[in-house]
Amino acid sequence: METLLGVVQYILNLGPTVILPLAIFTIAVVFRVPVAKALRSAITVGIGFVGVNLVISLLSDNLGVAAQKMVERFGLNLTVVDAGWPAAAAAAWASPVAAVLIPICLIVNIILIFFKFTKTLDIDIWNYWHFIAAGAVGFIVTEGNWFFAIGCAIVFEMVVLKVADMAAPMVEEFYGLKGVSLPTGSTVAYGVIGVPIGWVISKIPVIKDIEISPETIQKRFGIFGEPMMMGLIIGMGMGLLAGYDIGDTFKLGISLGAVMLLMPRMVKILMEGLIPISEAAREFLKERYKDRELYLGLDAALSIGHPANISTGLILVPITLLLAVIIPGNKVLPFGDLATIPFYVAYIVASRKGNILHSVITGTIVIALALLMATDFAPVHTQMMQGLDQFSDLGQSISSLDTGGNFLKWLVLKASQLFQSVF
Template sequence: MNQVGQVVHYILNMGSSVMLPIFIFIIALIFRVKISKAFKAALTIGMGMVGINLVINLLTSNVGPAAQAMVKRFGFHLTIIDVGWPSAAAGAWGQSISAILIPILVVVNIVLLLIGVTKTLDIDIWNYWHMVAAGSVAYIVTKSWWFAILMAIVYMVFCLLIADWTAKDVQGYYGFEGITFPTGSSDAFGLLGIPISWVLTKIPGLNKINVTAETVQEKFGVFGEPMFVGTIIGLVLGLLAGFDVSKTLQTAVNLGAVMVLMPRMVKLLMEGLIPISEGARDMLKKSGSKRTIYLGMDAAMSTGAPATLSTGLVLVPITLFIAAILPGNRVLPFGDLATIPFYVSLVVARRKGNIVNSVITGAIVITFALLMATNFAPVHTEMMRGAIKFPAGATQLSSLDMGGNFLNWILLKLSQFVSAWI
């Protein structure tokens, strides 16, 4: 078991930009893509992931300091620190049960695909950490390996079914043919957010407002283009943070650059995915099967859409404001603020880029997420012990991505119920 764990962790430590191309290459060969074409596709996807990660780092390095400055400027006093998904992932991978979960989850996904329970093949192995986290939490609460494995599988099944449910939205709005998002945080947010966004479309007056990236550009011309929208949002964040002129302008230009660069990185990644998608369709056609297979990818791809990025960035100061006034909340949002665009990806797609509807929906779901993250904090903190250095002044740790995740929270409650009977 220890040797299996070492192999799994060695592969995971390569990072998504190396691990994903290797897995893509294997999948391409299974779908009978020529070796040379499969290798080029895998390498292209690797380059695309490098580009996406660079742009995400640019986004994080600008939103993070702005959020921290806003916290100090407005005097927020909350004792549970949102350490963000990277720390939550590190805590999940650090549990003794994590090593065996990856091969189990891969096999389960393939079996579910073969028997027709799902149409999604989740090839984004790095984001299996969401399922591993669900299993790790269940193990911490119950100390039962079998129950922990079951909870990780249940979480995966939810993600695959939600990915199937939202596949037409992802493909129709983002233009990703044959792609869907089984990313745990995005799926949990969408599970709550899509019904809420639908209710908003039934409210008189509000249902007449349809602000999209396209309508903004149509109304404001060149000043409505993504680079200008990102620059303006960056300018507002800088002013709210109380930055000086120089730092405010740097934040503005950097977020404008994110809006320009992210779609180009996503386009590069999609170039690599096309041969695999075509190979899957050709193989099914030759076999006489009428089935459809979706390739499950990281919801980070959705940030190539200006509406998704804009919605997420607008929600940053709104999230901090909600955290400050929400009764019962003790979580200080920080680490996951830059990843809010991922969370709203399915809502934005379902509402076809309606930014107003998506922002209101996002604010409502984040309200619930903060309360869930507060409730999740004791177990989340226990999972993080030894994985990261606790921030100064933090009595407990949580995250919007894991602690504020509806699926994780439901499974936590189930684990706590079961632990009383074990």
């Protein structure tokens, strides 16, 4: 088992920029795409992800420092640190159940397609860490019950795939991703509670009639309504809140403006690689399953290049910090996952058809709930993180918006605690 886990860890440490192109190439060959075309598409996908990750790193590095400065400036006393999704993912992959759950989750996906439970073939192997994290939570809470842990991962996967199926038409209509679903665990979990809340928001008198989208903003404000200018304005506002001087404030604004401009272009490169594979897969499956519609499950990173998505995500960053301060009972200091908010609101923004006002109001409510869930999740999350060397001796409670604030994983936590108390 240790040898198998070591091999798995080596492959996973290569990251999604290697794993996803390998998966794409393999799937392309299976779907009878010419080898040269398959190789070109796979490499393009890898390069696209490198670009996306560079832009996310730019966002994360700048937001992280600004958030820390805000904490110091306003003297916030929050005792649980948001370690961010990369740390949570690493902890999931390092958990004892990881090695067995990777093939199990893939096999379960194929079985579910065979029995017509799902239409999604989830080839985003890297993001299987969400399923594994659910299993790791069950394993920790039940003190090593393998069967219960595996059951948690499978049930979590089934829910994610089913929701991804249901959201696929919306994803195609709004993001233009034909034949694709987005079974990223955090995106689905925030969407499960966010989409219904957004629907209610859209029915409130006065608010329902207000339409604020990237197009209307640009039409009304001209150059100042362009995505890069919106990023500049939001960034400079955050710089002032962080107490930056004029130079650093402008620098932060330029960085966030760059994110708004570059992210759609990086996603476009990613899509250049994915579209040929997606079309080939759809044609292949149509020939053999003429009465069925199947989707390729891919990373929600495909959605964050949309101006409405990234705008909503950036606006929610200072709101999230404010919520952390004013919500009674919250102990989580948002930090590591601030740059990941656009992933969380992907379904919400699509369901509101890009209306930024409705999306921000919805996102505010959802993140408020996520902070409370992340606070409740902290003891188990901290225990899960102790499997990593860099967190093994850290005398600090740890959680994250991605895992601790994930509604579906929180339900797994509650179910695990109930199981442990009964049995």
